[in-house]
Amino acid sequence: SLYLSFYYQPQGNGDRPQEQDSLVLQFFSVPDTAWITMWNVPGDTLRGFRQVMVPVKEDRFLQKGFRFRFYNYASMTTDNYSPGMVTNCDHWNLDYITLERNRFLADTVPHDVAITAPLKSLLLNYESMPWKQFREVFLSEMGSFIPVQYTNNDSIVRQNTRNFEIRDVYLDALAHSYSGGAFNSDPWETINYQSVLIYTYNSPFDDSALFEVKAYLLTDDFDRKINDTVVYTQAFYDYFSYDDGTAEGGYGLNGQGTSNGAVAYRFESHTPDSVKAIRFYFNRSFRDASIAYFNLTIWSDNDGVPGSVLYSQESIKPEFEDSLNYYYEYKLDTGVPVDGVFYVGWEQTSEVFLNVGFDLNRNKRTRLLYRENGTWYFSKFQGALMVRPALESRLLTPVQTIAGAPEWTIYPNPATDQIRVHVPDPLRVFKLHIYNMQGRFIQSFQNRETIDISGLPAGIYIMELDLNGIQSRRKFLKIQ
Numbered sequence: 001s002l003y004l005s006f007y008y009q010p011q012g013n014g015d016r017p018q019e020q021d022s023l024v025l026q027f028f029s030v031p032d033t034a035w036i037t038m039w040n041v042p043g044d045t046l047r048g049f050r051q052v053m054v055p056v057k058e059d060r061f062l063q064k065g066f067r068f069r070f071y072n073y074a075s076m077t078t079d080n081y082s083p084g085m086v087t088n089c090d091h092w093n094l095d096y097i098t099l100e101r102n103r104f105l106a107d108t109v110p111h112d113v114a115i116t117a118p119l120k121s122l123l124l125n126y127e128s129m130p131w132k133q134f135r136e137v138f139l140s141e142m143g144s145f146i147p148v149q150y151t152n153n154d155s156i157v158r159q160n161t162r163n164f165e166i167r168d169v170y171l172d173a174l175a176h177s178y179s180g181g182a183f184n185s186d187p188w189e190t191i192n193y194q195s196v197l198i199y200t201y202n203s204p205f206d207d208s209a210l211f212e213v214k215a216y217l218l219t220d221d222f223d224r225k226i227n228d229t230v231v232y233t234q235a236f237y238d239y240f241s242y243d244d245g246t247a248e249g250g251y252g253l254n255g256q257g258t259s260n261g262a263v264a265y266r267f268e269s270h271t272p273d274s275v276k277a278i279r280f281y282f283n284r285s286f287r288d289a290s291i292a293y294f295n296l297t298i299w300s301d302n303d304g305v306p307g308s309v310l311y312s313q314e315s316i317k318p319e320f321e322d323s324l325n326y327y328y329e330y331k332l333d334t335g336v337p338v339d340g341v342f343y344v345g346w347e348q349t350s351e352v353f354l355n356v357g358f359d360l361n362r363n364k365r366t367r368l369l370y371r372e373n374g375t376w377y378f379s380k381f382q383g384a385l386m387v388r389p390a391l392e393s394r395l396l397t398p399v400q401t402i403a404g405a406p407e408w409t410i411y412p413n414p415a416t417d418q419i420r421v422h423v424p425d426p427l428r429v430f431k432l433h434i435y436n437m438q439g440r441f442i443q444s445f446q447n448r449e450t451i452d453i454s455g456l457p458a459g460i461y462i463m464e465l466d467l468n469g470i471q472s473r474r475k476f477l478k479i480q
Contacts, residue, residue, distance in 0.1 A: 001055075001101060001102060001103055001104060002055070002056040002057065002062070002099070002100070002101045002103070003053055003054065003055055003056065003099075003100065003103040003104075003105075003107070004025075004053075004054045004056055004068060004097075004098070004099045005051060005052065005053045005054070005096070005097075005098050005103075005107075005108070006025075006051070006052055006094055006095070006096060006097040006098070007049040007050065007051050007052075007094070007095045007096050008023060008041070008049065008050060008052065008092060008093065008094055008095075009046075009047065009048065009049045009050070009092065009093040009095075010023075010043060010044045010045065010046065010047070010091075010092055011044075011045060011046040011091055011092075012046070012091050012092070012093045012248075013091075013248040013249075013360045013361065014091030014248050014249070015077070015089050015090060015091050016043065016044075016045055016046065016090075016091075017042075017043025017044065017072065017074070017090040017091070017092065018043045018075055018090070019042055019043050019044075020042070020043070020073075020075060021042070021043040021072065021073045021074055021075055021090050022040045022041060022042050022043060022072065022073050023040065023041050023043075023070065023071075023072045023092050024037055024039070024040045024070065024071055024072065024073070025037070025038050025039040025040070025052075025054065025068065025069075025070055026038060026068065026069050026070075026071075027056070027061050027066070027067075027068050028061075028065070028066060028067045028068065028069075029060040029061065030060060030061075030063040030064070030065045030066060031060050031063070032060060035069070038054055038068075039052060039054055043090065049093070049095060051096075051108055053105055053107075053108065055105075056099070068099075070094060072090055072092055073090075074089045074090035075089065075090070076089055076286055077089055081254075081255075082254040082255070082353045083285070083286070083287070083289035083290075084252065084254065084285050084289045084290030084292075084352050084353035084354065084355050085250065085254070085285070085290075085353050085355065086285055086286040086289060087250060087283050087284060087285040087286060087290075087355060096110055109153070109154060109155050110153040110154070110224075111153070111154050111155075111222060111223075112153045112154065112223050112224050112227055113150060113151070113152050113153065113154065113158050113160055113185065113217060113219045113220075113223055113227075113228070114150060114151055114153055114224070114227035114228070115148060115149065115150045115215065115216075115217065115227060115228065115229070115230045116149050116150055116151045116190065117148075117149035117230075118230060118232065118244075118361070119146070119147075119148065119213055119215060119230050119231070119232035120147065120232065120244075120362075121143075121232070121234060122142065122143045122146065122197065122201075122213060122232075122234060123141050123142065123143060123234075124140075124141055124142070124143050125141065125242075126141075126240055126241060126242060127241045127242055127243060127244055127245075127362070127384075128234075128235045128236065128237065128239065128240070128241045129141075129236065129239075129240050129241075130236065130237065130238050130239065130240070130273075130391050131203075131205070131206075131207060131208050131209050131236035131237070132206070132207075132271065132273075133240075133269065133270050133271060133273070133391070134201070134236055136270040136271045137270045138200050138201065139200070142199075142200040142201065143197065144196065144197055144198075145194040145195055145196050145197050146164055146194070146195045146197050146213065146215060147192065147193070147194050147195075148162065148192075148193050148195065148215040148230070149190065149191070149192050149193075150185075150190070150191055150193075150217060151185075151188070151189070151190040151191070152185035152186065152187060152188060152189050152190075152191075153188065154187060154188075155187050155188075156187060157184055157185070157186055157187065158184070158185055158219070158220070159182055159183070159184050159185075160182065160183060160184075160185060160217045160218065160219055161179065161180075161181065161182045161183075161217065161218035162179065162180035162181065162182075162183065162193060162195065162215070162217060163177070163178075163179050163180065163215070163216050163217070163218065164177065164178055164179075164180060164195055164197075164213075164214065164215050164216075165177040165212075165213075165214045165216075166199065166201075166211055166212070166213050166214075167211065167212040167214070168203060168209075168210075168211055169210040169211060169212055169233075169458045169459055169479075170203065170205055170209065170210055170459060170460060171203075171204075172457075172459065175199075175201075175202070175211065176199045180193065180195040195215075201234065201236070203236075207238075208235075208236055208237050208238070208477075209236040210233065210234070210235055210236070210458070210477070210479065211233070211234040212231060212232075212233055212234075212458070212480070213231065213232045213233075213234055214229060214230070214231045214232075215229070215230050216228055216229040216230070217229075231480065233458075233479060233480050235414075235479070237414070238390050238391055238392075239279065239388040239389060239390040239391065240267045240388060240389055240391075241388045242265075242359075242362055242364040242367060242384040242385070243357070243359035243362055243364075243384040243385065243386045243388075244359050244361055244362055244384075245325055245359075245386075246325050246359060246361075247281060247283055247325060247357030247358060247359060247386055248358065248359065248360040248361065248383075249357075249358040249360055249383065250283045250353075250355040250356065250357065250358055251263075251355075251356050251357075251358040251368075251379075251381065251383070251385055252290075252353040252354040252355055252356055253348055253351075253353070253354075253370060253372075254351055254352065254353035255351060256351065257351075257372070257373065258348055258351045258372070259348050259349065259350050259351050260347075260348065260373075261347075261348045261370060261371050261372055262297065262306075262345060262346065262347040262348065262370065262371040263345040263346055263356075263368070263369070263370050263371075263385075264297075264299055264306040264343040264344070264345040264368075264369045264370075264371070264376070265343060265344050265345050265367060265368055265369075265385055265387050266301075266341060266342075266343055266367040266368075266369070267341070267342055267343070267344065267367075267389055268340060268341045268342070269338045269339055269340060269342065269391070271339070272337065272338075272339040273337075273338055273339070273391045273392055274335035274336055274337045274338060274391065274392045275298060275311075275332065275335065275336040275338055275342070275344070275389050275390070275391060275392075276331070276332055276335050276390055276391065276392050277329045277330060277331045277332060277389075277390040278296060278298075278329075278330050278332070278344050278387065278388070278389050278390070279327035279328065279329045279330070279387070279388040279389075279390060280318070280319075280327060280328055280330065280356060280386070280387055281325060281326070281327045281328070281356070281357035281386035281387075282318040282319070282320060282328070282354065282355060282356055282357065283355045283356070283357055284320065285355050289352070290318060290352060290353055290354055290355040291317055291318050291352075292317065292318075292349070292350045292352035292354065293315050293316065293317050293349050293350070294316055294317070294346040294347065294348060294349055294354060295312050295313065295314045295315070295316065295346060295347040295349060296311075296312065296313040296316045296330055296346055297309060297311065297312050297313075297344070297345055297346055297347050298310045298311040298312075298336050298338075298342060298343065298344050298389075299342065299343040299344075299345075300342060300343075301340065301341035301342065301343070305369060305376040306343045306369065306371075306376060310336050310338075310342070311332065311334075311336040312347070313330070313332065313333070315349075316330060316346075318354060318355075321412070323412075325357070326412055327386070327388065329390070335392055338391075342389075343369075344387060344389045345387065356385060356386060356387065357385075357386030358381070358383045358384070358385060358386065359383055359384040359385075359386060360382070360383045361384075362383065362384035363382040363383060363384070364383070364384040364385070365378060365379045365380075365381065365382050365383070366378060368384075368385055407424055408421065408422060408423050408424065408465055408472070408474070409421070409422045409474075410422075410463060410474050410476045413476045413477060414476070414477035414478070414479045415453060415476065415477070415478060415479070416454070416478070416479055416480065417452070417453065417454045418450055418451060418452050418453060418454070419450075419451050419453055419476060420449055420450050420451075421448075421449050421450075421451065421463075421465075422449070423449070423465070423467070429446070429447060429468075430446070430447060430465060430466065430467045431444060431445070431446050431465075431466040432444065432445045432446075432448065432451070432463060432464070432465060432466075433463070433464040433466070434451075434461055434462070434463055434464075435461065435462045435463075435464065436459070436461055436462070437459070437460050437461070437462065439462075442456070442461070453478050456478045457478070458478050458479055458480050459477075459478060460475055460476075460477055460478075461475070461476055461477075461478060462474070462475055463475075463476055
């Protein structure tokens with residue numbers, strides 16, 4: 001009695017699958033070397049998760065080489081009025097995908113206590129902010145609790161012990177830990193627990209800091225342990241951000257009269273600094289319909305709305321990095337001094353919807369404004385715009401500068417899975433050596449411009465370039 005079970009949900013925080021679309025489950029028939037459709041469901045509006053039980057009993061599936069797959073039929077949304085909105089179509093969520101024997105059709109209870117929401121920033125206003133800015137206002141910016149949400153997906157009362165840890169990634173050291181105590185949860189009860197936090201981030205580094213916040217439950221041995229722990233990476237680099245780095249939707253202006261409109265995002269510098277770049281994440285749109293020129297703009301504050309223009313860079317167009325949720329950096333030709341509240345964003349030069357990434361898991365509507373017919377209004381939509389101003393204190397500056405050393409760059413930096421190296425003359429033989437911060441050699445490469453770092457622990461590393469006997473070094477940051 002072998003069953004594949006799973007939960008599914010249409011739309012989630014994304015785009016609704018249309019009725020003519022569907023989610024499909026297929027099994028692979030080994031003797032036929034063919035995929036066989038075993039289950040499907042048409043598109044629908046947002047609703048709760050539903051469970052499906054599919055028996056695996058035919059001989060053609062009970063063989064070495066059996067596998068299964070999910071896929072969905074999708075249709076592009078039709079919007080002749082604003083083609084730039086046509087993107088990110090037909091989303092489905094899947095959970096608790098389980099293939100087990102000794103089961104039966106009514107075996108539908110997961111018998112699991114699971115954390116059911118991600119952790120968020122422990123800062124009161126931002127997901128991330130420059131480290132030197134945080135150090136100016138750490139007492140007022142640091143949050144006073146860690147929120148965690150978990151659900152008893154069992155049919156009996158379960159006891160859980162809640163624990164919390166904060167680790168300094170750069171130092172690879174535990175900075176703070178404590179227990180939130182034990183608590184009973186009723187069957188199918190969801191608990192939103194706010195754990196009192198008496199702590200503020202501290203690090204000996206001047207330019208940046210990185211912390212790993214972990215919440216985990218001590219549950220029964222038979223629980224699925226992967227569901228008992230959730231981790232959040234609190235980053236302090238050189239930029240402000242309100243978003244969590246993933247786009248569930250898109251934001252922009254479109255329609256008659258918006259060619260003179262503007263979008264402005266409110267930030268606050270707590271010590272005199274200057275903006276050196278603005279990072280955007282743009283969603284890809286069908287046939288690149290969202291690509292149109294705009295003016296990159298920074299404003300001063302005028303009693304809670306954008307005031308005079310501090311900087312404007314004209315005729316900019318959306319650019320994309322070759323990875324999902326990677327930001328494109330627009331460097332300013334001169335640093336723009338800021339002290340206190342300022343706004344970054346863009347002025348329209350057309351009525352095209354630019355489709356800037358929009359994080360629907362964070363609500364910063366009161367920090368996001370748009371201009372229409374010369375008047376500023378707060379956004380009507382709940383979410384966080386994926387736009388990040390970078391300040392002058394640059395993260396990860398070169399470790400060593402040698403006369404005659406070639407100019408070269410590492411990107412993206414920070415990175416999670418892989419980094420790319422741009423060498424001015426890639427036809428010449430060059431070598432790359434990676435060291436940890438203690439100077440211990442890790443690995444070398446020759447004439448390789450893309451390097452896999454997924455196996456490295458999180459932290460700061462040094463990369464050395466050897467080009468015809470001339471060496472120079474750069475730092476890079478590996479994050480989770």
